[in-house]
Amino acid sequence: ICDGYKKAFRLGRITTLQKLIAQEGIEFVSFLELADFILLTYDDRDPAAKEFQDIMAQALTQKLFILCTNPDRVYVEGAAFVPAAGSIAAVYEAMGGQVKYIGKPYPLIYQTLVEQSQIKGNILAIGDTLEVDILGAQNMGWDTLLVLTGVSALQYEGNPNNINPKYIINNL
DSSP states (O other): OOTTOOEEEEEEOOOHHHHHHHHTTOEEESSGGGOSEEEEEOBTTSGGGGGHHHHHHHHHHHTOEEEESOOOOEEEETTEEEEBHHHHHHHHHHTTOEEEEOSTTSHHHHHHHHHHHTOOSOOEEEESOIIIIIHHHHHTTOEEEEESSHHHHHHOOSOGGGOOOSEEESOO
């Protein structure tokens, strides 16, 4: 995934994924100038969130790629949408930067799940976002259950972009 790059600047909070990446020999650096890439786990509660535009501009100058661990563009807090890692990655792409996505709906996360769990038989994927949770599972050929809470509670209006959950429920 990191194509041999070993020094990551973290933009976001520490996650389990970061701990796993560190076990693979990735070193986390405190200064962007020392980084080979950015590990993006961003949310707006991260102190660096206020500086993300400056960080993205500098990253572009250094030709760094972003490894985005969660392509969700928003999450719901109360009755409001709040920017998530995917929205920051989209800004960087719009600026001309390179982004690699490893979370839902991209296949790597699902393939890893199947390999590590040795799941056999039918799979039902449950999620609250069409464009991330349901689309990724649909692309794997899995049955899907859309829960109308979280993001989908505020935006669900039927079937955008041919994303078809097999089941829909109001809450879980």
